């Protein structure tokens with residue numbers, strides 16, 4: 001028969017593994033990402049609506065961005081027609097961040113909450129708040145020329 | 149049947165979760181009640197099984213030994229394979245749990261011409277290692293849904309796992325490897341005739357269940373997306389005992405979660421208990437010091453014995469008188 005205290009410790013460890021997530025969160029208030037829509041462009045909108053339905057944006061905005069990136073970089077196609085028939089320029093910096101210009105309080109806030117570290121910001125995004133134009137990739141920065 | 153049966157059960161379980169949430173909208177049942185019940189049953193089950201094991205008899209040292217025992221000082225001891233100290237046992241256990249050394253020794257018997265030969269069979273070891281490590285990494289990565297703020301090491305782990313930077317959302321290497329590992333372990337049971345013969349439905353069920361969990365998770369990440377931030381709110385609600393309504397989440401999440409709940413309930417009563425069981429195996433957690441220490445069976449009953457010396461002392465005179473031979477030693481001690 002194994003010594004009682006060894007088994008006691010073992011059981012405490014086993015239960016402890018499952019208790020950790022409960023203990024860490026104990027007494028914490030409800031927390032959500034608290035993203036902000038307070039940007040000049042969104043405030044100016046009559047109907048507050050993203051490019052696609054909000055449900056789709058919440059779940060699949062990265063899929064959309066991937067399509068955009070491939071479309072622009074591989075096919076040189078900059079035009080995106082949304083489900084509602086609106087035409088947008090496929091640009092992370094000018095379209096997404098045009099409306100969501102509060103990148104830190106929108107994209108980053110939610111990504112921090114969901115533990116997503118975007119490597120996109122190495123090149124995209126208005127990292128330099130003093131001089132945004134310097135870091136935004138614009139049409140003038142096109143590195144890839146279309147095939148004739 | 150022993151293969152198809154478990155597969156059908158897993159498919160039906162997934163279909164059950166799908167139908168009940170997609171069509172019947174029993175979100176609170178599948179998103180709040182069942183997870184709580186499953187966690188409680190898991191913990192109770194684990195404790196019951198551990199206590200039951202702890203009560204079973206281990207009177208003597210029975211470690212499996214795979215090397216030279218501790219002996220004379222000039223004979224080299226295999227300290228890890230035949231440990232004689234607590235430290236040795238600890239080292240052996242750690243390496244066993246992290247690297248599956250005993251599976252590394254897996255052999256197969258082969259007939260070469262007319263001779264019988266043993267060759268090493270490393271595939272089981274590799275498949276098991278692949279699956280278990282991927283699963284560990286995936287479970288640790290899932291903590292991002294349960295911890296707020298998310299600790300830095302999780303972000304580092306995610307970046308390392310996704311460093312190939314394939315597609316968006318990033319492809320995780322562990323997602324590929326867990327499926328490769330599980331499919332291999334399944335294929336092993338199906339294709340090797342001898343292994344298939346000894347496999348039962350309870351060997352196939354966990355494999356199908358884990359494949360179901362992994363595939364539903366992978367589909368959720370790369371095909372039918374879910375709102376991760378929304379899932380996290382629900383998970384945090386569950387963990388703080390202030391459940392948030394899970395109504396707006398996609399159906400696929402409930403399938404994934406329900407299969408995980410089935411796993412949690414099934415775990416303590418199945419062969420999957422080898423996970424905590426390894427720590428309690430007397431063949432692994434005991435030091436082989438039988439030659440140094442006398443291990444007396446702790447529940448030896450004090451039997452009343454009548455030794456021959458006592459017998460001779462009692463009847464010696466009578467034996468002598470009828471000419472029976474006496475034990476000289478006993479006689480001499482008698483003086």
Ligand code: HEM
Nearest residue numbers: 283286289290320323361362365366368369379404405408
């Ligand atoms: C035995 C435990 C579990 C296993 C083996 C497992 C396995 C997986 C796998 C392989 C994936 C694919 C994506 C990835 O690797 O991150 C995944 C995704 C996911 N799982 Fe699990 N899972 C488990 C438990 C849970 C639980 C308890 C929840 C709680 C709700 C959950 C929620 C999710 C979510 C939301 C995703 C999508 C993640 C994303 O899109 O990045 N899983 N799971």
